Amino acid sequence: MAFAGGGWRGGWRAAEEEGRRGGAPVHIDDMILVSIDDHVIEPADMFDNHIPEKYRDQAPRYVHDATGRGYWEFQGQETGMSGLGAVASWPREEWDMQPVDFAEMRPAVYDLDLRVRDMDANGQLAGMCFPTFAGFNGMSLARSTVDRDLTNAVVAAYNDWHIDELAGGHPGRFIPLAIVPTYDPEAMVAEINRVARKGCTAVSLPETPYGVGLPAFDEDGYWDPVFRALCDHDMAMCLHIGGAFGLLQRARTAKEDNLIIMSPQLSAVATSDLMVGGTFVRFPDLKVAMSEGGVGWIPFFLDRMDRHVWNHRWTGLEIAKGKTPTELWRSNFLGCFITDPAALRLRDRIGVESIAWECDYPHSDSTWPRSPELLMGELVAAGCSDEEIEAITWKNACRFFNYDPFAHVPREKATVGALRATATDVDVSEVSKEEYRRRWADAHKVA
Helix, strand or coil, X not given: CCCXXXXXXXXXXXXXXXXXXXXXXXXHHHCCCEEEEEECCCCCCCCCCCCCHHHHHHCXXXXXXXXXXXXXXXXXXXXXXXXXXXXXXXXXXXXXXXXCCHHHCCHHHCCHHHHHHHHHHCCCCEEEEECCCCCCCCHHHHCCCCCHHHHHHHHHHHHXXXXXXXXXXXXXCECCCECCCCCCXXXXXXXXXXXXXXXXXXXEECCCHHHHCCCCCCCCCCCHHHHHHHHHCCCEEEEECCCCHHHCCCCCCCCHHHHHHXXXXXXXXXXXXXXXXXXXXXXXXXXXXXXXCCCCCHHHHHHHHHHHHHHCHHHCCCCCCCCCHHHHHHHHEEEEECCCHHHHCCHHHHCHHHEEECCCCCCCCCCCCCHHHHHHHHHHHCCCCHHHHHHHHHHHHHHHCCCCCCCCCCHHHCCHHHHHHCCCCCCCCCCCHHHHHHHHXXXXXXX
């Protein structure tokens, strides 16, 4: 099956059809899907069970202004929720980047139990959820230094909710992910040590710290204690796109499309920073997941890096002890993609062992609820073998994050077919914002 002539839209449709026909070495119903980049819309009561009593009145609150617009408020800072971050079920014509409230969303976007049902309907076993109101890298919370003790307590409460309620309340369905108070290396290390004891194996950090007012990864040893702690616990650092947006000086006439299209390319900047900055000379065991950046940029980047190290050896650049950039990428990095048909044909150049899949629910780039069909179609078109399909769809992710996907869900119940069979009652059809507002109003009528 070829993608030529159809463009992305044609490729999507063709991929879905290929997946449905079952022309793959692994049958679509037997696939196991583990996503390493999804997102959670935090419920308004998330801090109720986790914030210390002394800080209860100062914890982040979900409030409404005079116009009815909802937003989170913490230490004088306001954080809203962009419409593109909660589009699940909406008709595409209703998508935009305007603030959105719970009343307009599909309930599964913020209700954790219903979220799992949506995963079942998509045949997805497990996922790693990045924050929303806290910021993908936690910066919307962690940057507040008005009261550092309070911020530390709120960050810890956020992580406890994520680990104990999101992941712990739904065993076998979520890979825990923590945030840290980025303004203080000592506090970051303390939180890493704490969440590691709770079984967390991943931490979200800014992809280019200097883009958000923090020291660069190789500046003044600021991040070295953090990297050391991550290595000590065999934890991975996740660098989600978004933190480097500030590096782009766009034209005054630039459209929203420019940022959406170009943002994944910034993963190459973050990877270059880490490699060229000597991070892996100092911390050879550090694991880095490049979240939501796709994998299409990687072949060119590795070609360029490999040649640069040899061709410009006059600079004395050392990126790792005894490793080329390609070897370092394959041993220490994990890239992930939502849909990347061309790059999958270059998987041998990238390194199959360093490629993983993501669903990105409930964001606008997500393939929910047809992820298995689209993904299988692209894997088939790229000529992937049984072993490669299993590596990309779940094995690489589980190995990288030390996650046992079958500890709570037996393998025979973890497949696309088995999960979907439990969710035949889940409505995945399009629903307008207006209809969701009507349903919300009906559900919240005062008796």
